Amino acid sequence: MIGVWRSTTSHLREMWEAWNDFWFSPTDPATLGLIRCLTGAMLFYTHLVWSKGLSAFLGADGWLPNDLMAAKQNGRYFFSIFDYAQAPWLLWIIHVVALAIFFCLMIGLFSRTMAVLAWLLALSYVVRVTPGAFFGLDKINLMLTMYLMLGPCGARYSVDRLRRMRAGDDDEAPPSIFANLAIRLIQLHLCVIYLFGGLGKLMGEKWWNGTAVWFSVANVEYRSLDMTWIANYLWIGELATHATVFVELFYCCAIWPRLTRPWWLLAVIGMHLGIALTMGMMTFGLIMIIANLAFVSPETIRRFVDPIAARIARMLGAGRTEPAPMKK
Amino acid sequence: MSVDKNKPTPQRPAVKPQAARGQVGELALYWRLLISLAVVWHLFVVFIAPMSVPPTSSTVETLARLTPVRVYGDPLYLNHGYHFFAPDPVVNAVVRYQIFDSGGQKTSEGEFPSLKSQWPRLFYHRHMMLSDQADTPIDPTGRMTREQTLRVTLTAYARHLLRISPGERIDMQYLRHNVLLPNDVLQNVDPNDPRTFAEELRLSVSRRDLEAPLAGLPIIKETPPAEPIPEPAGGQP
Structure with missing residues (x-):
């Protein structure tokens, strides 16, 4: 009985540590x-x-x-x-x-x-x-x-940061628990959005019989790029239909593991770019891609954005001539 | 593309950078407990809203209509179904109108959505939403038919157009624009062929009616669902 109690409390403690780590690790x-x-x-x-x-x-x-x-x-x-x-x-x-x-x-x-x-x-x-x-x-x-x-x-890539640098405060923006909290909430909210995007489609006949993408791209009101040539290759539309449901439905699982995350990110970015270019919903496509940035690590973001930010800072006469090294 | 290296995943042990290690505890335990409770509540509301989109179970429907859920979810704009292009891709509607002077002569005409007169694309898209959401149920109990809903909403659209245009009367048509099938495309059928449009409603509004209350609006006491899905339109292919 004592063994059961100990293993239960130990498991609960581990869960609480994992919860703490997930929500309250500074990033x-x-x-x-x-x-x-x-x-x-x-x-x-x-x-x-x-x-x-x-x-x-x-x-x-x-x-x-x-x-x-x-x-x-x-x-x-x-x-x-x-x-x-x-x-x-x-x-x-x-x-x-x-x-x-x-x-x-x-x-x-x-x-x-x-x-x-x-x-x-x-x-x-x-x-x-x-x-x-x-x-x-x-x-x-x-x-x-x-x-x-x-x-x-506003801790990075902001006028606020430039103003601090101009005032002589060249310290790195510290890792923040609340930055992590905000990113985690975006990530989980996205999981809910894609899950119900996928579940909703499971109720529709066209998402099952493979014609949904055809009825989307052949819709004149939405169309921004004529894709009706796929009438000659209907399998393309059918594969895209099934892939859309698959990607949306399993996003909430596949986006977390290190192995599948890059692939799922590429898949959803491709899907949203496709919608943006062919169905005239550029703004919606872009905002979904922006939201998905929540799954890109700060290190990767800094590798690409810091040089641009540093150049802008130099142009505006603030801060270092080189981007600050990343804290490991 | 790199992955979120700082964060543990189920497939590898948690490895946190030294900068992060030890800072988990920087927030007092009672703050972490309080924030945890808030996060759980918030995610529950985020989840229950799309879960409650019809058809759903009575349990979920009851939960989603609880006052605390609505008082929290509505003002934060969390009450969404997220059923994008579901259950099936939409068949769009086009609203066409003609305005006549007191002598019965046509003074202007137009339609929305229209790429010719509405740009940029986002502005066009807003007009497309006007026509698409014209049949969004007003009465959650279903006492109001789709035609009644359409009539009320289109009357509001017609009144707006008549207010900003010279003329005495406006005639409006609500047309379902059916999508061509692959075989139609292969036979070079024009996607804007008149046969692809199916009229669902036609109405007329006079200038003398402009100040009257909008007729046909129901008195509703029931709570609406997160995001009512319109009934399947008659013109669906």
Whole structure:
């Protein structure tokens, strides 16, 4: 009996250590910094495009008027600043401020504060058009911005860092528990997204009979590159259909082991690039690839991004002439 | 491409760099416990939302509609199904309209989505979502038919167009744009051939109706699911 108790407590202790290690190990904030920069750019572009139809999409008498949205969102605990500020001049003031905030997040000026403000504002835009004109891009934009708030997203690749360097603080950005926490949450959220992307497809006949990719690429409204030549080689579409389900369904398992992670990353990047190029969803494809950067190690990120960051720092007259060595 | 070397995986022993080792404990135990609880709760809400997309079990449906789940998930925008292109790829809809003056003369016409008039691509895509999500159920109990939902939503679209255009009346058509089959493509059928469009609804709105409340909106007391999937459209190939 004592043996059972000891092995149980020992197992539970190991589990707690593994949990601690998974969530509370400090990590280099390089990955989070790059995700901040790219998500900021996506937020800026996504919302810049709203400029073309600000009143039409967000105004009281637009495509989605207040009474229709009140019925569609009934029972939801939603909040949008645009439910209260609907005069065109006020819409534009908020919009310009929002664009400035998204730009600041992209360049990393007052990064953490900007992440909070960017999330609140991006949420206001998307809630005003949900349901009605939202899609996957908005979900991932919001998801990434939410997790950026949790960690030191401006510790690298940011104006904040440049300002510290100019002030003579050349110390490396320290590893951070909260950078790890933010990255872990992005990773697990992605696993849920792909798992249910795959499970949802299992309910559809076309994902089973291999015709789903055909019906996606032959759809005129989505098409940005004519892929209907695969009518001559239907096996290509069928293989792509099955591969899509397979990759999405097993992402949550295959993305963790060291052996399969690079392959699964390549597979999902290929899948999203394919969707971006052939189905005209460049923004959605890019934001999914940005989210998947959460599975790339800070060392790899630094190997590619540090030289660019160092060059920009030199151009702006700050910091070292060479990138700082990576801490091992 | 390198993998996350700092993190342990099931296939190798955990090897942490010296910089990281020992810093796990930097956060006090009570903070780690508190954050752990928050993380478990957060991931539960992230998971239960797509799990509750119909069809689902009554247990999951009940869990997803619990007030704490909704109070947390809705404001954080976590209530999503993530069923991208599922259960089957969508068959898109196109909305066409004509606006007439008081004498019955056509003053303008248009359609959305339209690559000719809506750019950049993301702006076009927003219009595509307007037409695609026009049949997203408003009433979670299903008391409102798909046609009633479409009629209410399209009336709102028509009113918006009439407000920003000179004219007395707008006629609007909701057309399902069916996708060509491989054999059709091999026989060089035009993907925009009129036969590929199936009219699902036609309505008319006059300027004098603009100030009236939007008719047909239900009074709903039930909680909506995470992300209602529209009923299969009649024009699916």
